[in-house]
Amino acid sequence: AQTVTQSQPEMSVQEAETVTLSCTYDTSESDYYLFWYKQPPSRQMILVIRQEAYKQQNATENRFSVNFQKAAKSFSLKISDSQLGDAAMYFCAYRSSGWETSGSRLTFGEGTQLTVNP
Amino acid sequence: DTEVTQTPKHLVMGMTNKKSLKCEQHMGHRAMYWYKQKAKKPPELMFVYSYEKLSINESVPSRFSPECPNSSLLNLHLHALQPEDSALYLCASSHRGGDPNTEAFFGQGTRLTVV
Numbered sequence: 001a002q003t004v005t006q007s008q009p010e011m012s013v014q015e016a017e018t019v020t021l022s023c024t025y026d027t028s029e030s031d032y033y034l035f036w037y038k039q040p041p042s043r044q045m046i047l048v049i050r051q052e053a054y055k056q057q058n059a060t061e062n063r064f065s066v067n068f069q070k071a072a073k074s075f076s077l078k079i080s081d082s083q084l085g086d087a088a089m090y091f092c093a094y095r096s097s098g099w100e101t102s103g104s105r106l107t108f109g110e111g112t113q114l115t116v117n118p
Numbered sequence: 119d120t121e122v123t124q125t126p127k128h129l130v131m132g133m134t135n136k137k138s139l140k141c142e143q144h145m146g147h148r149a150m151y152w153y154k155q156k157a158k159k160p161p162e163l164m165f166v167y168s169y170e171k172l173s174i175n176e177s178v179p180s181r182f183s184p185e186c187p188n189s190s191l192l193n194l195h196l197h198a199l200q201p202e203d204s205a206l207y208l209c210a211s212s213h214r215g216g217d218p219n220t221e222a223f224f225g226q227g228t229r230l231t232v233v
Contacts, residue, residue: 035221043206045161045224091160104149104174104214106222108160 002027002094006109013082014117020067021077021112023092031097034068034075035106040088048090051075053097079114087116121145124209124225132233133199139228141192141209150192151222152184153208161208167192168214199232206230 003026013019025034036048051059051068059066063080079086092109122143131137141150149168153161166174167186175184181203183195192209206229210222 033221037224042226043208043229044226045208045210045222047221047223050221089158104151104166104168105163106161111158111160113158 002029002032002096002107004092004094004107004109006090006092006112008112009110010113010115012115012117013079015082015084017082018078018080019082019114021079021090021092021114023075023077023109025073025075025092025094025107025109027073027094029096033095033097034066035093035095036064036066036075036077037091037093037108038086038088039091039111040085045091049077082116084116084118087114089113122209122211122223122225124207124228126228127226128229128231130231130233131196131199133201135199136195136197138196139194139207139209139230141194141211141225142190143211143223144190145211145223146189147211147213147223148189149212149214150186151210151212152182152192152194153210155206155208155227157206165194196230199230201232204230204232 005024032053034051037045038048049061065078067076089111091111094107125140152164155161164178165184170186185193206227208227209225212222
């Protein structure tokens with residue numbers, strides 16, 4: 001079974017600064033997808049960024065980028081120019097590539113609570 | 119429309135009540151999910167429906183009864199719940215398949231309190 005570990009229960013950052021959230025995972029599969037979801041106090045889980053394991057290039061979405069190290073099974077999220085609206089719980093998640101092989105399941109990490117200080 | 123709509127947003131029910139949670143999406147997704155989330159914890163998968171058929175039940179107690187009447191709707195019927203069932207219940211939907219664009223879209227959840 002796959003596991004996802006987020007070792008930082010809480011992080012804080014000053015507005016406009018950069019912060020990196022860590023995520024490691026364990027799997028025996030070679031093809032899979034990784035996601036970062038954000039859950040603000042409004043409760044809705046919002047996709048921040050996705051990474052396909054077969055792609056070497058790190059995904060980027062505006063101020064959000066990842067550092068994907070497949071051999072090390074590491075998938076960190078970097079938030080640049082942090083804004084007050086970035087304050088939320090961030091979950092790292094894993095999904096198998098094949099639907100029939102547990103591809104319907106998202107395996108979540110425990111989450112990192114990010115505080116943005118003005 | 120990339121929305122998953124859940125109703126109600128808040129629900130308080132007694133242990134002898136019967137209630138239902140509703141979820142709706144119009145994105146053409148053929149996979150729909152129920153998750154349970156406790157405070158400051160990640161969501162836990164409860165059920166997965168694929169093409170309106172139940173494909174995964176994560177050993178959820180029978181006091182939770184899912185239903186998928188059509189490809190856009192997902193219900194969760196609740197009966198004789200316990201106080202420990204109080205949680206945020208999240209509905210999600212996605213395309214089915216191995217494409218990465220099958221990321222799940224989540225609703226805002228129903229905050230359930232069992233008294």
